[in-house]
Amino acid sequence: EAGVTQFPSHSVIEKGQTVTLRCDPISGHDNLYWYRRVMGKEIKFLLHFVKESKQDESGMPNNRFLAERTGGTYSTLKVQPAELEDSGVYFCASSQHLGTDTGELFFGEGSRLTVL
Amino acid sequence: SQKIEQNSEALNIQEGKTATLTCNYTNYSPAYLQWYRQDPGRGPVFLLLIRENEKEKRKERLKVTFDTTLKQSLFHITASQPADSATYLCALEGYGGATNKLIFGTGTLLAVQP
Numbered sequence: 124e125a126g127v128t129q130f131p132s133h134s135v136i137e138k139g140q141t142v143t144l145r146c147d148p149i150s151g152h153d154n155l156y157w158y159r160r161v162m163g164k165e166i167k168f169l170l171h172f173v174k175e176s177k178q179d180e181s182g183m184p185n186n187r188f189l190a191e192r193t194g195g196t197y198s199t200l201k202v203q204p205a206e207l208e209d210s211g212v213y214f215c216a217s218s219q220h221l222g223t224d225t226g227e228l229f230f231g232e233g234s235r236l237t238v239l
Numbered sequence: 240s241q242k243i244e245q246n247s248e249a250l251n252i253q254e255g256k257t258a259t260l261t262c263n264y265t266n267y268s269p270a271y272l273q274w275y276r277q278d279p280g281r282g283p284v285f286l287l288l289i290r291e292n293e294k295e296k297r298k299e300r301l302k303v304t305f306d307t308t309l310k311q312s313l314f315h316i317t318a319s320q321p322a323d324s325a326t327y328l329c330a331l332e333g334y335g336g337a338t339n340k341l342i343f344g345t346g347t348l349l350a351v352q353p
Contacts, residue, residue, distance in 0.1 A: 127282075154339060165243075166283070166328070166343040179340060214282055218339050227273075228339055230282030 125149070127231035129215050135237045141203040144234045146215030148197070154218045155198050156228065157190060161211035169213075172198060184209075205238045212236070242266060245329055245344035253352055258319045260347045262312040262329030267342075269331035272305055274314050277326045277346065286327075287314075319351045 128147045136142050148155045157169040169188070170180040174195035183190070187206070192198040202209055212235050216228040244263045252258050262272070271290045275283035289296040289305045289312070296303045302315040316323050326348050330341040 156339065158341075158343075165345045168340050168342070171338060171340060179338065182340075216282075216339075227285040227288065228283075228341070230275075230284070232280070232282045 127215055127217050127229050129213075129231035129234045131234055132232065133235045133237070135239065136205055137239050138207055139204045141201065142205055142236060144200045144202075144213050144215075144236070146198045146200070146231060148215070148217030149219075149229055152217035152219050152229070153195070154220075155192060156216045156218075157198070157200055158214040158216060158230075159211050160214065160233075161208070166214065169200075202236070205236075207238050210236055210238045243329060243331060243342060243344040245327075245347045247345060247347070249348040249350055251350045251352060252319055254319060254321060256319055258316040258323070258349055258351070260314040260327050260329075260349065262314070262344055264310050264331055267310070267331060268307070271332055272303075272312050273330045273332070273341065274301075274303055274312075275328040275330060277328055283328055316349075319349075321351045321353050324349055324351045 130145045134142050153174050155172040158166050159169055160166045168182040170190055171178045172192045175192050189201045212233040214230050214233045216230045218228050242265045273288045274286045276286055277283045287296055287298055287303045289303050300317045304313045326346040328346045329344040332341050
């Protein structure tokens with residue numbers, strides 16, 4: 124069974140440009156999460172989808188970030204316009220259950236974003 | 240605000256010894272706590288989950304303890320091997336288990352010397 128896949132693995136763009144990151148969760152996982160790790164910091168929560176609905180987007184930094192999950196399958200995270208401080212590794216994760224049912228998150232390998 | 244502390248210094252141990260990593264937290268009452276392993280350039284990989292009403296959880300050579308009074312979790316790897324070398328992340332969830340919105344520590348780098 125395929126794991127969580129993310130594309131691209133690495134993106135280098137200039138300040139002001141737009142980048143779209145894609146995540147394909149494990150098939151059958153209703154819960155999809157975006158997390159981010161900026162240089163030297165801990166991994167931080169961005170948002171949570173349950174199927175196609177945004178359950179919690181409290182971690183989104185600002186309105187330059189837009190996440191979608193049309194049809195409840197794959198998700199995209201668009202940054203427009205990108206700023207230098209957006210550089211980091213963006214992780215997608217999925218889970219079948221919530222919380223203490225199993226609690227396990229399956230992470231993708233991450234999309235490294237470099238904004239010059 | 241909520242804060243999680245893991246030893247930021249690398250932990251170097253000899254093969255065969257037991258590695259013990261610490262996770263301390265403040266201003267928080269997590270419903271459960273998880274430990275993940277992360278290798279360079281890869282995503283985190285789930286290892287163990289321990290609930291607030293559990294004191295200890297084991298899985299093969301791994302053992303996790305959870306002391307809600309001390310607000311601390313200890314992660315042990317017994318009979319450590321060079322292949323155990325990685326960064327280990329502690330993550331807490333404090334929403335009654337209703338979500339997987341995790342708060343991560345910065346991780347501790349473990350290096351097991353042959």
